[in-house]
Amino acid sequence: MSKSAAAELTPSTPIPAKPSGPIVTSARLGNGLDIVVVPDHRAPVVTHMVWYRNGSADDPVGKSGIAHFLEHLMFKGTKDHPAGEFSELIAGLGGQENAFTSTDFTAYFQRVAKEHLHVCMEYEADRMSNLVLTDEVVAPEREVVLEERRMRTDSDPADLLNEAVQAALFTRHPYGSPVIGWQSDIEGLGRTDALAYYDRFYTPENAILVVAGDVEPPAVIDLAHAVYGRIPGRGEAPKRVRVREPDVRAHRLVTLADPKVEQPSYQTVFLVPSYRTAAPGEAEALEVLAHHLGGGQASRLFKTLVIDKRIAVSAGAYYAGTALDDTRLYAYAMPAPGVSLETLDTEIARLIGEVAAHGIEEADLARAKTRLIADAIYAQDSQVALAQWYGASLATGISLADIAAWPERIEAVNAADVVKAAHRLDPRRSVTGFLLPEAAAAGA
Amino acid sequence: MSKSAAAELTPSTPIPAKPSGPIVTSARLGNGLDIVVVPDHRAPVVTHMVWYRNGSADDPVGKSGIAHFLEHLMFKGTKDHPAGEFSELIAGLGGQENAFTSTDFTAYFQRVAKEHLHVCMEYEADRMSNLVLTDEVVAPEREVVLEERRMRTDSDPADLLNEAVQAALFTRHPYGSPVIGWQSDIEGLGRTDALAYYDRFYTPENAILVVAGDVEPPAVIDLAHAVYGRIPGRGEAPKRVRVREPDVRAHRLVTLADPKVEQPSYQTVFLVPSYRTAAPGEAEALEVLAHHLGGGQASRLFKTLVIDKRIAVSAGAYYAGTALDDTRLYAYAMPAPGVSLETLDTEIARLIGEVAAHGIEEADLARAKTRLIADAIYAQDSQVALAQWYGASLATGISLADIAAWPERIEAVNAADVVKAAHRLDPRRSVTGFLLPEAAAAGA
Numbered sequence: 001m002s003k004s005a006a007a008e009l010t011p012s013t014p015i016p017a018k019p020s021g022p023i024v025t026s027a028r029l030g031n032g033l034d035i036v037v038v039p040d041h042r043a044p045v046v047t048h049m050v051w052y053r054n055g056s057a058d059d060p061v062g063k064s065g066i067a068h069f070l071e072h073l074m075f076k077g078t079k080d081h082p083a084g085e086f087s088e089l090i091a092g093l094g095g096q097e098n099a100f101t102s103t104d105f106t107a108y109f110q111r112v113a114k115e116h117l118h119v120c121m122e123y124e125a126d127r128m129s130n131l132v133l134t135d136e137v138v139a140p141e142r143e144v145v146l147e148e149r150r151m152r153t154d155s156d157p158a159d160l161l162n163e164a165v166q167a168a169l170f171t172r173h174p175y176g177s178p179v180i181g182w183q184s185d186i187e188g189l190g191r192t193d194a195l196a197y198y199d200r201f202y203t204p205e206n207a208i209l210v211v212a213g214d215v216e217p218p219a220v221i222d223l224a225h226a227v228y229g230r231i232p233g234r235g236e237a238p239k240r241v242r243v244r245e246p247d248v249r250a251h252r253l254v255t256l257a258d259p260k261v262e263q264p265s266y267q268t269v270f271l272v273p274s275y276r277t278a279a280p281g282e283a284e285a286l287e288v289l290a291h292h293l294g295g296g297q298a299s300r301l302f303k304t305l306v307i308d309k310r311i312a313v314s315a316g317a318y319y320a321g322t323a324l325d326d327t328r329l330y331a332y333a334m335p336a337p338g339v340s341l342e343t344l345d346t347e348i349a350r351l352i353g354e355v356a357a358h359g360i361e362e363a364d365l366a367r368a369k370t371r372l373i374a375d376a377i378y379a380q381d382s383q384v385a386l387a388q389w390y391g392a393s394l395a396t397g398i399s400l401a402d403i404a405a406w407p408e409r410i411e412a413v414n415a416a417d418v419v420k421a422a423h424r425l426d427p428r429r430s431v432t433g434f435l436l437p438e439a440a441a442a443g444a
Numbered sequence: 445m446s447k448s449a450a451a452e453l454t455p456s457t458p459i460p461a462k463p464s465g466p467i468v469t470s471a472r473l474g475n476g477l478d479i480v481v482v483p484d485h486r487a488p489v490v491t492h493m494v495w496y497r498n499g500s501a502d503d504p505v506g507k508s509g510i511a512h513f514l515e516h517l518m519f520k521g522t523k524d525h526p527a528g529e530f531s532e533l534i535a536g537l538g539g540q541e542n543a544f545t546s547t548d549f550t551a552y553f554q555r556v557a558k559e560h561l562h563v564c565m566e567y568e569a570d571r572m573s574n575l576v577l578t579d580e581v582v583a584p585e586r587e588v589v590l591e592e593r594r595m596r597t598d599s600d601p602a603d604l605l606n607e608a609v610q611a612a613l614f615t616r617h618p619y620g621s622p623v624i625g626w627q628s629d630i631e632g633l634g635r636t637d638a639l640a641y642y643d644r645f646y647t648p649e650n651a652i653l654v655v656a657g658d659v660e661p662p663a664v665i666d667l668a669h670a671v672y673g674r675i676p677g678r679g680e681a682p683k684r685v686r687v688r689e690p691d692v693r694a695h696r697l698v699t700l701a702d703p704k705v706e707q708p709s710y711q712t713v714f715l716v717p718s719y720r721t722a723a724p725g726e727a728e729a730l731e732v733l734a735h736h737l738g739g740g741q742a743s744r745l746f747k748t749l750v751i752d753k754r755i756a757v758s759a760g761a762y763y764a765g766t767a768l769d770d771t772r773l774y775a776y777a778m779p780a781p782g783v784s785l786e787t788l789d790t791e792i793a794r795l796i797g798e799v800a801a802h803g804i805e806e807a808d809l810a811r812a813k814t815r816l817i818a819d820a821i822y823a824q825d826s827q828v829a830l831a832q833w834y835g836a837s838l839a840t841g842i843s844l845a846d847i848a849a850w851p852e853r854i855e856a857v858n859a860a861d862v863v864k865a866a867h868r869l870d871p872r873r874s875v876t877g878f879l880l881p882e883a884a885a886a887g888a
Contacts, residue, residue: 061505062687164694167615171608172626176615182690243506246626249700250608256694256872428700 024390025217026400029225031233032205036390036400037220038212040383046213047383048120049109050128051391053208054201056181057103057174057324058240062188064174065181066197068101069145069189073198074108075099076137078130083137086123093119103175104324105395111384114214121227128202129231138191146187149180157258158265158435165433168252169269173245173325204228205237208394212387245271245326249428257436266344267332268432270425274323276397282424283321284409285417290319290329292360292368292418293352295375300351300364301331311339311347324396329425341434349427356422360415373407468834469661470844473669475677476649480834480844481664482656484827490657491827492564493553494572495835497652498645500625501547501618501768502684506632508618509625510641512545513589513633517642518552519543520581522574527581530567537563545623548768549839555828558658565671572646573675582635590631593624601702602709602879609877612696613713617689617769648672649681652838656831689715689770693872701880710788711776712876714869718767720841726868727765728853729861734763734773736804736812736862737795739819744795744808745775755783755791768840773869785878793871800866804859817851 027035056067077083090097095112110120153159163178170176180186209228211220275283294301294317305312315333331352333344360368380386393403471479500511521527534541539556554564597603607622614620624630653672655664719727738745738761749756759777775796777788804812824830837847 062685064690161694164615164692164696167690167692168612168696171611171615171620177690182616182688184688184690241506244626244628246508246611246621246628248608248611250605251699252608252612253697253699254694255697433694 024400024404025221027221027224029204029229031229031231032203032237033224033228033231034208034394035221035224036208036210036394037215037217038210038386038390039215039217040212040386041214042383044114044214045111045383046114046117046211046215047109047111047387048117048124049107049210049212049387049391050124051105051107051208051210051395052201053105053206053395054238054240055102055104055106056177056179057242058201059174059177059181060193060197061243062185063181063193063197064177064185065145065179066189066193067106068180069142069186070194070197070202071099071101071106071108072141072145073133073138073194074127074131076131076133076141078126078132080130081123081126086127089119089123101179102392103179104322105392107388107391107395109384109387117211117213117215117220118223118227121223125228125231128204128207128228131198131202133191133194133198135191138194142186142189145180146183149183149186153178153180154183155260157256157261160258161254161256161433161435164254164256165267165269165431168254169271169328169431170245171248172243174242175245175323175325175327200238203234203238204231205234208391210387210391210394212383212390240324242325251427252431253434254431255434255436257438259438261435261437263334264341264437265332265334265435266341266348266433267330268345268348268430270329271326271429272319272329272424274325274327274396275321275402276324277326281409281412281417282421283319284406285413285421286319286329286424287321287372288365288368288410288413289355289418289421290317291372292364293317293355294331295368295371298367298371300355301333301348304351305333305344305347309347311336311343315344315348322392322396322398341436345432352422352425356419356425360418362415365413365415365418369410369413372410376407468844468848469665471665471668473648473673475673475675476647476681477668477672477675478652478838479665479668480652480654480838481659481661482654482830482834483659483661484656484830485658486827488558488658489555489827490558490561490655490659491553491555491831492561492568493551493654493656493831493835494568495549495551495652495654495839496645497549497650497839498682498684499546499548499550500621500623501686502645503618503621503625504637504641505687506629507625507637507641508621508629509589509623510633510637511550512624513586513630514638514641514646515543515545515550515552516585516589517577517582517638518571518575520575520577520585522570522576524574525567525570530571533563533567546836547619547623548766549836551832551835551839553828553831561655561657561659561664562667562671565667569672569675572648572651572672575642575646577635577638577642579635582638586630586633589624590627593627593630597622597624598627599704601700601705604702605698605700605877605879608698608700609711609713609875612698613715613772613875614689615692616687618686619689619767619769619771644682647678647682648675649678652835654831654835654838656827656834684768686769695871696875697878698875699878699880701882703882705879705881707778708785708881709776709778709879710785710792710877711774712789712792712874714773715770715873716763716773716868718769718771718840719765719846720768721770725853725856725861726865727763728850729857729865730763730773730868731765731816732809732812732854732857733799733862733865734761735816736808737761737799738775739812739815742811742815744799745777745792748795749777749788749791753791755780755787759788759792766836766840766842785880789876796866796869800863800869804862806859809857809859809862813854813857816854820851 025037059066090110093112093116097110099108167176301315305315312333313336317331320328331348469481503510534554537556537560541554543552611620745759749759756777757780761775763773764771775792
């Protein structure tokens with residue numbers, strides 16, 4: 001895969017855990033590698049993914065961007081296979097490939113005709129332990145990443161604002177740093193950093209192999225044993241060390257005004273527990289609440305702001321629950337012409353306050369739950385999305401049993417749970433972002 | 445000294461470098477200890493200070509508060525002198541003592557009749573290398589610090605807001621963490637952390653001895669040589685490792701509304717270079733600008749907001765230039781009854797914009813410079829303040845030559861420099877804080 005196509009799964013992409021679905025087989029090799037096989041016999045293809053349990057939130061202090069940088073460097077070749085060979089082979093087989101870095105994980109995948117699964121395994125296993133990094137490769141790739149940052153972030157006011165909002169919400173925790181890294185940190189990343197990081201995290205104990213497709217689990221596990229089983233284990237999985245987020249209790253409004261902004265936009269982000277950090281039932285209630293508030297055009301935000309009051313052209317909310325540490329619940333809207341962001345802010349706060357004060361109708365609750373579960377089932381229609389659910393869930397501490405029980409746990413959410421969740425949306429633990437055309441800059 | 449009297453020098457206390465003054469003698473012992481002697485013969489007393497070049501910004505990641513915690517623990521006794529003995533001795537001699545932790549340094553001082561200087565040296569040298577820390581001492585002291593935090597910060601909305609403002613301005617740099625530490629970090633501090641920190645930073649190479657008073661420099665240096673010279677050097681000074689602040693470009697408004705707030709208040713803080721990080725002349729121009737804007741009742745902010753428009757009951761500005769890394773320039777005001785903080789914000793932004801757009805009158809420039817230098821001379825009247833200038837300056841990378849030349853450098857600031865400094869006050873690199881009574885909470 002060419003480096004420019006290396007995709008990031010941004011922290012804001014919600015990955016709901018998978019509801020009832022195919023029978024999944026799991027195994028663990030002697031070297032610690034976890035294997036999950038998800039049969040899907042609709043077409044003679046297979047999706048092969050390796051997930052590493054390290055993302056940008058595991059970047060060492062002052063080395064933000066190293067996880068993402070290493071994702072780029074993983075395409076730079078090994079002792080036996082020079083850079084580009086793997087990608088050309090996959091392309092030659094008519095396959096697809098990609099890689100992405102998120103806050104909590106890094107993943108590599110290929111989708112090929114099922115008879116080529118062993119090729120993916122051979123090459124992926126090879127670069128798990130035989131990556132070759134020279135200064136000739138590392139230095140130019142750092143420039144590629146810096147250029148990627150300039151293109152995506154530094155020239156895009158919306159992305160700059162998102163960075164500042166995350167940095168304000170997570171005052172110390174590494175979720176406050178962008179996945180791609182801060183420019184000043186990226187500039188300092190070198191071969192030694194990359195090698196140290198690779199040695200620390202690219203180990204079988206830290207990896208999860210997810211294979212979804214037209215395959216039989218025993219055969220996949222045998223093949224994985226033969227190929228990945230050759231990699232020596234390190235004895236234990238690497239430790240993830242992260243700073244705890246202090247309990248900052250003041251609302252933060254981040255404003256960015258720029259001549260490039262044509263459409264103002266509003267977001268507000270609450271610090272909330274994730275599926276992993278929440279008390280039992282709490283994350284599910286936040287999921288239902290977010291869906292009720294802002295999941296689609298039947299949601300409370302959309303109906304009120306866009307349809308009834310016509311003060312917004314779009315509005316929504318979602319819960320980024322698949323995270324290792326405390327995470328985010330977002331509400332957002334784009335104002336109709338002439339409407340201020342302060343008006344949207346007041347209205348959205350009022351709608352959230354309504355749920356906290358008056359609860360949620362039984363019919364609305366039932367609709368939110370049914371729709372959430374249905375959405376998850378529809379999403380399984382894509383083999384890649386199916387494999388992603390398993391990978392992202394397992395890489396953030398969610399078990400196969402948790403995934404299987406997710407629909408029941410959503411079903412179990414009652415109106416009182418949703419009210420409790422709405423009370424969790426504390427303005428003192430939230431950040432609001434205003435994106436504005438230049439002239440209206442606050443304090444400017 | 446009892447632990448409860450251990451004072452912190454908060455990051456917001458500006459410490460102007462010292463203008464022309466007494467002839468200062470400096471020396472360095474073989475073990476690396478720096479010595480500065482500042483003669484002051486007005487009274488037969490002496491101020492004895494030891495400054496360590498480590499403050500809260502050097503706290504290891506996830507261990508915020510350790511610098512301050514160690515300041516407490518330094519009163520817990522050594523092999524030869526049990527806890528309390530030193531403090532009782534100083535009190536018995538009619539002396540005073542204190543200690544303080546700032547973002548960039550930690551300092552210990554005693555003020556005694558001059559004939560007792562050697563006593564201070566003996567005890568201070570003793571605890572530089574012979575501190576005894578047991579779990580019996582460390583665990584209860586941690587509770588003392590947690591209680592100190594509860595009393596000072598957690599129960600004081602103004603202090604909570606200040607913490608949140610600093611955390612928003614310094615999104616990654618450790619100036620964004622409070623000197624006392626985040627509660628969750630303090631709770632995790634133990635004897636091992638304290639010992640590791642003590643071993644790393646409490647070394648002669650990392651210390652500066654400042655003696656001000658009715659003394660002769662050669663005699664002081666001889667005495668220091670005899671007492672402090674016994675401490676073995678470590679070969680080199682400890683490294684200060686700090687995360688760089690990324691270039692976040694979005695204005696941040698931090699709002700805290702609380703029933704305990706009776707008087708609303710406004711502050712805005714700009715990220716600016718310090719004396720150490722600025723280009724030549726830039727810090728001096730920021731100093732003059734801050735004084736012109738908000739130094740005293742003749743300043744532009746005070747005259748306009750308090751006297752002419754009567755929209756504020758107080759207003760001012762200052763530059764916290766004595767810092768190792770990029771630092772802060774503050775403007776603040778308290779509104780007159782019925783005036784909103786938004787009104788103050790608009791007005792203060794307008795006044796800063798005026799300087800940037802139209803410059804500064806020659807008479808105003810001359811007045812600001814004369815007054816700045818005069819203030820610094822008046823402050824020398826206190827022997828302790830005098831010693832503090834030297835200690836704080838030297839501990840943040842300012843040399844004795846820099847200190848001596850400070851008045852000339854301030855004199856050299858011209859109107860164009862001040863305009864350039866005003867342009868540095870970029871709203872995109874600033875944070876505004878609103879402290880409000882409960883009902884007016886933003887987004888609540």
